[in-house]
Amino acid sequence: MRRKYSRxxxxxxxxxxxxxxxxxVLACLVIIVGTMFIKGIGAMSLEMITRTPxxxxxxxxxxxxxxxxxxxxxxxxxxxxxxxxxxxxLVLYLNLFTKKGSRFAKREPxxxxxxx
Numbered sequence: 001m002r003r004k005y006s007r008x009x010x011x012x013x014x015x016x017x018x019x020x021x022x023x024x025v026l027a028c029l030v031i032i033v034g035t036m037f038i039k040g041i042g043a044m045s046l047e048m049i050t051r052t053p054x055x056x057x058x059x060x061x062x063x064x065x066x067x068x069x070x071x072x073x074x075x076x077x078x079x080x081x082x083x084x085x086x087x088x089x090l091v092l093y094l095n096l097f098t099k100k101g102s103r104f105a106k107r108e109p110x111x112x113x114x115x116x
Contacts, residue, residue, distance in 0.1 A: 051064030
């Protein structure tokens with residue numbers, strides 16, 4: 001009986017620790033994003049967002065951030081495409097060709113749970 005209570009106490013402690021660390025990380029994120037927003041709102045304009053960098057290229061001279069926006073979109077699209085090309089054949093193989101009792105099929109739920 002005491003062991004069950006001990007497990008609950010340990011679980012409650014680590015749940016509290018997890019929540020406290022989450023709040024700390026979110027507070028740091030809010031401070032960073034808030035500081036960037038407050039200090040950078042004066043420099044924001046549609047022209048800055050839609051222009052490519054001129055001359056100095058991120059060295060404090062005039063210019064925009066269009067290259068960074070397009071680069072981020074291209075990286076996201078490439079990563080999504082690669083993940084899609086790897087996952088669809090694997091899912092088809094698992095569902096169509098593996099037997100239910102095979103070693104690979106038994107290990108699959110372990111990896112899926114780790115991805116959540």
